[in-house]
Amino acid sequence: MDNPNAHIGHTHPTRRSRAELEAIPGWGADLDRKDRPGVPMERTPPRVHDGKHREQPEQQQRNIEVFVSPERPGLTPLFGTSVPPSGLSRLMRRFAYKLTENDIRHWLLLLLADRVNVIEGIGQDLGRGHLPNLLAEMSIKAEWQHNKAGLVRKAAIVAAIAGTGYYLLQRHDDRDAR
Incomplete structure (x- = not known):
């Protein structure tokens, strides 16, 4: 008996040679660029502004409360105003934006505030006599x-x-x- 472990019923896998691996279709496609199917099509997209600096948009007027992350304290030039914060969800968002974005509580509070906002919207509909x-x-x-x-x-x-x-x-x- 040449192999002392032959009675166990398995053999140790041997390493394949490079020639054996290269015979496998698609193997090593990331090793040589000429073997990559997308290489002729891959190219860096041209820059939109051709390297020139774009002008900053004019600052939008702020007539509602806009929450700003502590990591980026400045107000962005443009922001959404279609659904201004209100009610309990507004308080939850205000508290969430006091926390940094790497704090899980920040994101969980924002998710919860969205759910509370839905309930507040249903309440507003009922208050106006509209049954959703x-x-x-x-x-x-x-x-x-x-x-x-x-x-x-x-x-x-x-x-x-x-x-x-x-x-x-x-x-x-x-x-x-x-």
Whole structure:
């Protein structure tokens, strides 16, 4: 027996020679540029402004509160004004922008502020006497037409979470009644 480990049932892999590797289609495409299929097409795109300095846009007038990152304290020349911050989401965003962008709380607060803003928008609609069509706004009809299984799965998950929450609240109420 030449190999003492032959009874184990495996052999140690041997290193392939460069000639064997080069026989594999596509192997080493990153080693030699002439073997890369995209090389003839690859080129640096031309600069838009041809190396000349562009003029800074005129500073937009600020008539709403604009949140600015502590890492970049200056106000950008242009900023969005279509949805000015308001309500509880405004306070959450104001607090989030006191934190640096590398702090996870900054981003989580901004995500939460977006969700709170949605709820505030629904409240504003109800306050104006407009009943929002949540099924249409959540694309339930399109989901039913194109992804029935996904919609049923989402509904089952929501029902399970709601049922668990209801059960836990009932159990909590039963303990308080004793």
